[in-house]
Amino acid sequence: MNKPIHSKELAASTPEQWQEYVADFRRAGHETVDWVANYFNSVAEMPVLARTKPGELFDALPVSAPGQGETYDAMLRDFDKLVMPAVTQWNHPRFFAYFACTGSAPAVLGEMLAAALNTNGLHWKTSPAVAELEQRTLDWLRQWLGLPGGDGKDAWFGIVYDTASTSSMHAIVCAREMVAPEARRQGSRGDLTVYTSEHSHSSIEKGAIAVGIGQDNVRKVPVDVNFAMRADALAKMIEDDKASGKRPACIVATIGTTSSTSIDPLATIVEIAEKHNVWVHVDAAYAGAAAILPEHRHILAGVERAHSLVFNAHKWLLTPIDLSAFYTRRPDILRRAFALTPDYLKTQDDPRAHNLMDYGVPLGHRFRALKLWFVMRYFGRERMEAILRSHIEWAQKFAALVDAQPGFERVAPAPFSVVCFRFKGSDQQNQAIQDKVNQSGRVFISGTVLNGKFVLRLAIGNLATQWKDVEEAWKLILKAAEL
Numbered sequence: 001m002n003k004p005i006h007s008k009e010l011a012a013s014t015p016e017q018w019q020e021y022v023a024d025f026r027r028a029g030h031e032t033v034d035w036v037a038n039y040f041n042s043v044a045e046m047p048v049l050a051r052t053k054p055g056e057l058f059d060a061l062p063v064s065a066p067g068q069g070e071t072y073d074a075m076l077r078d079f080d081k082l083v084m085p086a087v088t089q090w091n092h093p094r095f096f097a098y099f100a101c102t103g104s105a106p107a108v109l110g111e112m113l114a115a116a117l118n119t120n121g122l123h124w125k126t127s128p129a130v131a132e133l134e135q136r137t138l139d140w141l142r143q144w145l146g147l148p149g150g151d152g153k154d155a156w157f158g159i160v161y162d163t164a165s166t167s168s169m170h171a172i173v174c175a176r177e178m179v180a181p182e183a184r185r186q187g188s189r190g191d192l193t194v195y196t197s198e199h200s201h202s203s204i205e206k207g208a209i210a211v212g213i214g215q216d217n218v219r220k221v222p223v224d225v226n227f228a229m230r231a232d233a234l235a236k237m238i239e240d241d242k243a244s245g246k247r248p249a250c251i252v253a254t255i256g257t258t259s260s261t262s263i264d265p266l267a268t269i270v271e272i273a274e275k276h277n278v279w280v281h282v283d284a285a286y287a288g289a290a291a292i293l294p295e296h297r298h299i300l301a302g303v304e305r306a307h308s309l310v311f312n313a314h315k316w317l318l319t320p321i322d323l324s325a326f327y328t329r330r331p332d333i334l335r336r337a338f339a340l341t342p343d344y345l346k347t348q349d350d351p352r353a354h355n356l357m358d359y360g361v362p363l364g365h366r367f368r369a370l371k372l373w374f375v376m377r378y379f380g381r382e383r384m385e386a387i388l389r390s391h392i393e394w395a396q397k398f399a400a401l402v403d404a405q406p407g408f409e410r411v412a413p414a415p416f417s418v419v420c421f422r423f424k425g426s427d428q429q430n431q432a433i434q435d436k437v438n439q440s441g442r443v444f445i446s447g448t449v450l451n452g453k454f455v456l457r458l459a460i461g462n463l464a465t466q467w468k469d470v471e472e473a474w475k476l477i478l479k480a481a482e483l
């Protein structure tokens with residue numbers, strides 16, 4: 001069917017018109033699934049980076065929306081012709097920039113079902129499936145990560161937010177609630193402080209800004225030679241702040257920092273925090289996936305004494321953006337910080353009715369957990385472990401290639417699937433290497449700054465990636481360096 005059914009017709013549609021509407025969707029839906037399957041098979045031959053110029057897609061789109069409805073055929077045609085050239089292919093096997101992620105097939109299907117249901121989990125009654133499937137799926141993930149469970153006081157509670165930035169902001173609010181409960185009504189007095197590594201993600205500062213603690217009250221703790229937070233410097237900062245009348249509220253320990261994937265000494269940090277009654281939040285947004293592997297479980301040593309943790313399933317767990325799992329062993333504080341129920345949302349209390357709206361800023365709650373449920377069931381733990389091990393193994397092999405090449409040097413440990421390295425030359429030369437590699441269209445790598453020098457960064461994490469893709473990246477890097 002090529003003729004669309006217009007909204008005015010649907011508003012007073014007959015059963016026949018509605019059936020026609022659904023049949024039109026069925027045909028276009030099959031075509032779209034075929035498109036996705038073909039995309040999965042062909043994305044490796046596409047340029048990784050979009051080739052369009054800034055504003056090119058914007059200018060190619062009509063100035064105004066259509067007055068009359070259009071066909072699916074027209075929309076899909078323009079999607080291919082106009083939108084796809086402007087897409088950077090995060091699902092590409094040679095996407096090695098930032099933290100690679102995968103929109104895997106089972107998750108695509110789960111996302112499609114969630115969109116079709118269009119359910120909104122405000123409180124339990126508005127969609128029991130959203131609340132309870134999320135509870136169960138996050139408990140599965142909790143077990144994979146090795147976080148404490150059960151019904152005791154140290155059991156970990158999980159909720160899904162969109163990104164780690166939102167999750168960490170909620171952790172900072174919890175810290176404020178624990179240390180300064182009056183701030184919920186009165187606001188911050190400007191005396192609360194947050195501590196985080198100088199290599200932690202910028203979202204920690206943003207969170208402190210957003211909740212009124214203020215950027216000036218975020219303490220950047222120096223790091224050691226491996227870019228991990230120095231516990232001795234942290235302890236001194238806290239002591240100095242308390243002596244000056246400040247109230248230390250939150251310490252953010254990072255397991256897998258964004259630039260170098262360094263690991264902060266969590267167990268020691270927790271000891272310092274307990275001495276001063278400070279909330280400890282663990283940012284394991286990327287590297288938390290490695291804790292699924294028994295041989296890497298040690299990276300979370302001490303987590304049972306922390307207060308909260310964030311892990312992004314949309315980074316290294318084959319789940320399309322966005323799905324950030326936030327865990328806390330103090331859900332009572334999380335709820336106390338955010339619960340605010342107007343009359344029109346009040347429901348009859350039931351101890352098993354899980355009201356998601358009470359545990360965060362958002363009132364609405366998408367059915368994000370459905371795609372993770374599909375991913376965990378489709379791949380299972382054994383296959384997921386095999387995928388993670390492969391990525392880590394390939395990173396070690398790539399690091400060995402760097403170590404063996406006299407013209408290059410590795411500038412940080414590579415405990416996971418990210419390798420930081422540089423050409424033994426100027427920052428300009430390293431930037432030029434990155435630009436040449438990315439201009440090839442075959443590979444996308446990113447860079448960062450460590451010890452004041454620009455370094456190259458290769459991150460493995462896509463389901464479709466194979467060792468041959470990593471080898472191709474290395475060959476292009478050597479060619480760009482003219483070695």
